[in-house]
Amino acid sequence: MKEKAFINIIKNTLNSEYIGDDCAYLKDFGVVVTQDSLVEGVHFSMKFTTPYKLGYKSVMVNISDVCASGAEPKYITIALSLPDSIEEDFIKEFYEGAKAACGNVKIVGGDITGADKIYVSVTAIGSDNGRKISSRSSAKVGQKVVVSGYHGSSALGLKLLADGNSEENEFIKSHLMPEAQIKFSTSIALNIKEDYAMMDTSDGLMDALSSIAYDSGVMLEVDFDKIPHDKKIENYPDWKDLILFGGEDYGLIATLPEAFDGHIIGEVKSGSGIKVNYKNSSVLYTKEEVEKKLFKHFRE
């Protein structure tokens, strides 16, 4: 999949001011809207997950996008396309998982059709409630780089599943049933007075850092040791890459005047790219270098 090239074609074809952030902000309604799909064999395998967990994750990844905008998640629609072999129990469990992920968010509609494989496409709608909505192009020199949530856990969980581990641990749980950072998002939304950038780390922490840096025309400098992570990840090979480039943690990363409810890991500087400081060294990554190293799903 040439996802980034395709998105550029879409931007050029539509010439739209909306395409760019994970959520589109419809100011006339005071709402944000986002739509994300999960495809069997690409984003998940029924060998590793259950209908309940799939329903849970499908909703949560979209709630996460609304949280990344700073809006309050309110409504969900779900389109399911399913093979003939799917039984009624699958539907019941999937929707029980979806409902559990929703909390106060309401599932208000959707669609159900046939297909060769399981395909889930969820739309989430959030309310701005008069709050400031984020944009990945709004990072400003001097703001702090603030993150919430552990990083690397989900990618390690996927690796453990692919390696044949069946016993569910905290990493596997992070991968199959991620949690959106609603509390962090709300704490920002209720307190922020200036423009700010925010993204979720669905495609990896470095992807989010790089997108914000590039779209805002700034450099982000972060201290690797300050990135929150489960200490046990350090027992696994390549754990530093998992933290930086592993996807699907659904943490949030924002550029803010202060930490609010999160952890400060760095600062917005003038320049371009991402500078990662280690104990005795530092590495400057360009956007292109980040894209080469990013987390891949089962396939791309």
Next chain:
Amino acid sequence: MKEKAFINIIKNTLNSEYIGDDCAYLKDFGVVVTQDSLVEGVHFSMKFTTPYKLGYKSVMVNISDVCASGAEPKYITIALSLPDSIEEDFIKEFYEGAKAACGNVKIVGGDITGADKIYVSVTAIGSDNGRKISSRSSAKVGQKVVVSGYHGSSALGLKLLADGNSEENEFIKSHLMPEAQIKFSTSIALNIKEDYAMMDTSDGLMDALSSIAYDSGVMLEVDFDKIPHDKKIENYPDWKDLILFGGEDYGLIATLPEAFDGHIIGEVKSGSGIKVNYKNSSVLYTKEEVEKKLFKHFRE
């Protein structure tokens, strides 16, 4: 696909007041939202259509759902899942078709992922603009049954394609590039003062009539000869079934005090089921009989 059984499970699992109509009405925002998917091999074949026409139809079927609610279509998001073999030209042409279908509607976001086959899931958002929003449970005895658009054309177009016809005629065009009934929807929305039922005929005229009758607890009586259709359809076998049970015409059917911009074909009566009057006879269809006869896509 056990679509109707699955929808009942979803209703029971969610216990939601929203599930039922094609659009969910989010009163706090004054918006309606709908999401429909098109799946390669189920709803379309690239043997018969083009990327441009697929983009056009994917958007139009969702605009049609917004029109069926009486709201004004405003925004679209599009999630595309695509095989690796898809090239940049496909994306460009698909989005050109989508944009052409949009008119004043804006495409504001979406998602793009890998998949084995082409999946398109579109979400459309409309504004109530203070208008009365329809519900399929709002038909009342004494209202007229009013329709817009030709019926049967799309199903005949699909049949012609499946039979190997490659020359595009009006029937094939109806199938590949349907038109939502925006003008009819607007004329109702700007004039209606009472509660009313409205649906599009995406799953067939009789499906819409039957859903309204069942959900409103009434009988709908219609005169077959008054149903608008392309006269040339009468040259084909089973043309009466195509008109009643063929899907994907994206006409609208409503129960109204007067015709506004449409054609009166019958009346809402007390009772249940659908009574179809022919010249010298009449047939009363139950909901179950309608469901058995409904249009099937390439497969279900």
